[in-house]
Amino acid sequence: MSDMLVRLYALPPLEPLLEAQHNSGITIRRAIAPEKHHVLNWIRQHFSEFWVSECEVTFGHQPVGCWLAVEEGKLIGFACIDATARGFFGPTGVSEAARGRGTGKALLLVALHDLRNQGYG
Secondary structure, eight states: OOOOOOOGGGOOOSHHHHHHHHHTTEEEEEOOGGGHHHHHHHHHHHSOHHHHHHHHHHTTSSSOSEEEEEETTEEEEEEEESSSSTTOEEEEEEOGGGTTSSHHHHHHHHHHHHHHHTTOO
């Protein structure tokens, strides 16, 4: 698959998606440094070692370039920015059991809004 350009200045609003996730008991938030080992182990278990390597890079940024979806204290999804290259989105994933609830879309949009807030267009 080729890279895709996204017009960050034309993103849909984020708040309705975050509210819907919250109403479903899911919190979307930025990862923090002490969670690095937990997040990387979860990605290793659910996805691939390649994605572990990419996500690890985001924990070296300030602020961390990894967003998490958490339900009942358990990680169910993640999305990264600035991993492969500055201004890039990905990797991202939601556990199979949590798919179909809009969590992936919410993670995508929170990450893209973060890129826009950093000044990318």
